[in-house]
Amino acid sequence: MKILLHTCCGPCSIYPIEELSKEYAVSAYFFNPNIHPFQEFKRRKNSLREYCEKNRIPIIDLGSYGMKEFLRKVVFHENTRCNVCYSWRMEETAKRAAEDGFEAFTTTLLYSRYQNHDKLRQCGTELAEKYGISFIYKDFREGWQYGIDKSIELGMYRQPYCGCIYSEQERYDKLLRKKNNTTK
Template sequence: MAEHGDRKMLLHVCCGPCAIYPLERLREQGFEPHGYFFNPNIHPYAEYLRRREALASFARGEDWPVIFAPDYSLEQYFREVVYREGDRCRFCFTQRLRQTARVAVRGRFAAFSTTLLVSPFQKHDLVRQAGMAAAVEYGISFHYEDFRLGFRKAVSRSRELGLYRQQYCGCVFSERDRHERRSKGERR
């Protein structure tokens, strides 16, 4: 990494707690990560705002620059997943990582990545595929790293920091599924 610009990375962030470990790892590797909060899948709006504020609070404490998408594009999310509910995660990941790649190219970042790679509850292979496809489409590098190794550490640290930790991925479907599992006595 010879040039300053080669280390500048845009990190898509789903929430504050999931940013903890990837931010630490990327900084250790000499990257200069900037966050990007674009999550039109999060429902309801109050949940969106709560996650946004938790991230903003974490970012302030870490002196970490984060770009917040100016709009809550819920309609855009539903246009992507309607009639595809069984494969909604693929379309959701694709939508968010394509937008991250677009912003990364516009902002002259050398690469992009995502905190979606930290959760053991996400469909990791789909996240990776969506990131790689967006990288090819926009001509930018996708930094793939299995951040799941730091999930427990991030959970512990988020509790220490008093960061809001959500109980579902964000979409209305996952919220419904969470309640259905709970009523059946199942665990995730």
């Protein structure tokens, strides 16, 4: 069975690619307009490309920088932006998979301990119905440490924040972090 894997970066793709390759013919799809700024987008894209080339995983598209479109979608909805971010990236993957004759799709976002796993699963299930293909759900978080160790061993670029400029501020702005902690 041919599966299209939405990939967010190189390190997060290691474990899902290894696992899925045991059962499926995997192709990668890099669609991540949420990653800012441009240099960060390029670093993540290049780390994925290098990993896939070394491991002979076809990449069907490496996408283009989509900061403007992303911001247009989330502005005034900053606090719920992750839902927009998940559904946009996953819908593009499901649509592309259906158009290109893949039987299934899934995402490396299921590898992250920091994402909303239940929402991702629900989103994938709904999109599978909409596009008439299978969504392969796997809890890739079980390979969390394996992926970290392997990416360090391979000298891959490892990103320090989720992706969007809002998450970059949340990662580095000490005052904002303090404020968020005290308002919880």
